[in-house]
Amino acid sequence: MKQRHIAGTMLALSFFLFAAGCKKKQPVQPPPPPPEVKAAPKVEKGPAAAVSSFTAEPSTIVRGESSTLRWSVTNSTEVTIDNGIGVVAGSGSRQVFPSATTTYRMTAKGDGGDAIATVTVTVNTPPPPPPPAPKQTASLSDRLSKEVQDVFFDYDKSEVREDGRATLQRNADALKAILNDFPSAVISLEGHCDERGSAEYNIGLGDRRAAGVKEFLTQMGVPADRLKTVSYGKEKPFCTDSNEACWQKNRRAHFVGVQ
Amino acid sequence: MKKTISLSLLAVGFLAALAFSQSQDRIVISIIGGEKKKIALPDFRGAGGATPLVDTFNQTVFDDIQRSGLFDMASKSFYPLNPPQQESDLRPTPAPPPARRGEPPAAPNCGGRCLSDWSGAPVSAGYLGFGYAAEQGGQLVVFGHLYNVAVPDIAGAKLFRKLYNAPLTADGARKLGHDYAADILAQFGAPSLAGSKIYFISTRSGSKEIWSMDFDGSNQQQITSFRSITTFPAISPDGRRLAFTTYAKGQPRIMVYSTETKRFIPFLNPEAPMNATPSFTPDGQHILFSSSISGFAQIYIADLDGRNLRRLSNSRAIEVEAKVNPKTGTDMVFVSGRGGLQQIYRMNMDGADPMRLTTGEGEASNPAWHPDGKAIAFAWTRGFAPGNWNIFLMDVASRETVQLTHGQGRNENPGWGPDGRHLVFSSNRAGGSQIFTMLADGTEVKQLTTQGQNEKPVWTK
Structure with missing residues (x-):
């Protein structure tokens, strides 16, 4: 009996609360309309300033790049943009170099009222720099193998042959250009021999071949201090067959770049 | 009349041939002895x-x-x-038994x-x-x-x-x-080779390095590890120092090594594109080598540390492989291109009295003095195409020669054993270049190496 009474009270209470809630739920008032600038009826004070555009192009840049602000304002007596730009003309443009994301605020003053507009330039961190260009060693040896040709000799001779003179003249021009492009490079002139003379004598013969080539190139204007000679005798053959074709290949002066 | 001339020419030729074969015998006998x-x-x-x-x-x-x-x-x-x-x-020995009739006496x-x-x-x-x-x-x-x-x-x-x-x-x-x-x-006055060593160049490690072995080919050991080109070994008369040529620093340079301390001994190389083919003087106090200071490889002498450098030869030709006479110490043999293709010459230590020893035929190289200072062993292409070397002996005073190898491959770099009766040399007769020894009459040839390419042997006590 007592329980039923409590339940009846609770029911009545909740009913009351529900009824009260319902009662408060009025339709929401819409926000007040923006003040109508034009409608401001202070004609005698002149028209209020109005911003017809204020943009940044591009609006997103990578650090180090620039963005161009453009604006157009009417009825203003003075237009200023913050962030160090200051007073500007009523319409115009300005290149900016923000180092971080920046919001530019433009204030246009007018007799009839001020106008404010903002534009944001987003600045992204630049990507890491690309890997440095490959070292010039490869390029030096590439250029030597493309532009400079070996010089060949007769058996037991270190005098440059007629065909070798023509080659060396071309080589001299190429070497001058290459040494110019690689200011720290030195060219190693290698003297080589075929397998027939004794190894001991051939060290001396390869030395003469390299020295003769150096002398020729020096006379053609290649700086002597950029050339060094090394005789390999018959210790580093290019070809190991025992016939004249192979022997001729081995009787050579060869050009190698040293950085 | 004509017949007489041709006959006498024939006789002269025969006598010359006879004298030639006798001189050959004489050189070999004087070196390795007579009857066995x-x-x-x-x-x-x-x-x-x-x-x-x-x-x-x-x-x-x-x-x-x-x-x-x-x-x-x-x-x-x-x-x-x-x-x-x-x-x-x-x-x-017992007394011989009495001989039976009709039979020779039986040996005890x-x-x-x-x-x-x-x-x-x-x-x-x-x-x-x-x-x-x-x-x-x-x-x-x-x-x-x-x-x-x-x-x-x-x-x-x-x-x-x-x-x-x-x-x-x-x-x-x-x-x-x-x-x-x-x-x-x-017991027969022959010095033993036991305990003697041979130094040589081998490629078996992947680059030309100096190796050593016992005279019979046993106990082969690597000495240098430059991983470059290391060649032309020479051994001091006492066997305690090795001099050689190496490209370890780019251009060919002389280095000296102590076989006792296993350390390198500083040697001041002259400023030149090439310093190569060292050898020791008989007193062991100086090193001869070839340097292109003047523009041509020429013979120089210096102290063991490379100081007190002096030029010994003076030509506009390639000159290498100077070897001072071990008995006199006052004259040397060397290889020169001063007359054309490489030949063996002799001169005094001061450069005086230069004289070509080989005939001018073919190419000659690798002179090695016999310990008695009278004969040299050397390599020569005489009678063969360039590059086909054979080992010869020459009596320097008479310039008579004996050929010890006969076209079995390329035979180079003869070096005398400490007994003065054997030679070590390299030959490609068995394929790649390998080290052999032989008696100085060309017999008793024995191969000592098999691994890699092996060359430039020198033999020391």
Whole structure:
């Protein structure tokens, strides 16, 4: 009996609360309309300033790049943009170099009222720099193998042959250009021999071949201090067959770049 | 008339040929000796732990004695079955039994225990070496004997009896074999090669490095590890210093190495594109080498540290491989292109009296003085196409030559053994370049290396 009474009270209470809630739920008032600038009826004070555009192009840049602000304002007596730009003309443009994301605020003053507009330039961190260009060693040896040709000799001779003179003249021009492009490079002139003379004598013969080539190139204007000679005798053959074709290949002066 | 001339020309040619062959014999005989003695070397037997090693010992003794070139080896198939092992095994030669009528007197025969078993037919030896090997206190022990079997009396025939000790290993057995053989050779005034070393260049590690080995090819060891090109080794007369040429620093440079301390000894190289082909003076106090300071490879001499540099040759030609006469110390041989293709020349230490030694035919290289300072061994292409080198000997005073190899591949860089009777050289007769030794008459050729390419041998005591 007592329980039923409590339940009846609770029911009545909740009913009351529900009824009260319902009662408060009025339709929401819409926000007040923006003040109508034009409608401001202070004609005698002149028209209020109005911003017809204020943009940044591009609006997103990578650090180090620039963005161009453009604006157009009417009825203003003075237009200023913050962030160090200051007073500007009523319409115009300005290149900016923000180092971080920046919001530019433009204030246009007018007799009839001020106008404010903002534009944001987003600045992204630049990507890491690309890997440095490959070292010039490869390029030096590439250029030597493309532009400079070996010089060949007769058996037991270190005098440059007629065909070798023509080659060396071309080589001299190429070497001058290459040494110019690689200011720290030195060219190693290698003297080589075929397998027939004794190894001991051939060290001396390869030395003469390299020295003769150096002398020729020096006379053609290649700086002597950029050339060094090394005789390999018959210790580093290019070809190991025992016939004249192979022997001729081995009787050579060869050009190698040293950085 | 015409006939007479051609006949006399023929006679002259014949006489010249005769003189030539005689001169060849004379050079070889003066170097390796004349008539050979006959020796019998019955195998030693081993007792106990020496048993598995005795074959190594026997082979070593046989090889050393045979390679000496001093002996004819008596044919083993003629040996009596019961050779002596110790002195007490020997019995006096019995009186010959009375000859039967109609038959020649039978030779006394004790099955090997009498010296006459060895001096008589069919062995017909002049000398007998015998003995045995045993294990004693964990060591290998060998008793070696040498008898002159031409002497009938046992006591009088004995030349030596000696006890040898070494570790009970194959190396120990080889050492005792060399020692015993050396004692036999010493009886005939022949210096032994035992203990001598050969330095050479090998590619087996992947680059040209200096290696060493014992004179018989055993114990091959790497000396340098420049991983560059290292070549032209020379050894000082006392065997304590090696000089060589290496590209370890780019251009060819001389380096000196102590074979005792295993360290490099500083050598001041002159500023030149090339410094190469070093050799020591006979007093061991200076190094000769070839340097292109002047623009041409020329002969220079300097102290062991490279200081006090002096120029010795003076030509506008390539000159390498200077070797000072080991007896006089006042003249040298060297290789020069001053007359065209490379030939061997001699001159005094001050550069005076230059003279070409080889005829101008072919190309000549690698002169190596015999220890007596009278003859050189060298490589020559005479009679063959360029690059086909053979080993020759030359009596420097008369310039007579003897050819020791005959077109079996390229044979280069002869170097004398410390006994003055053997030569080491390189040859590609077996394929790649390998090191060989031979007696200075061209016989007893033995290959010492097989791995990689091997060249530029020098032999030292």
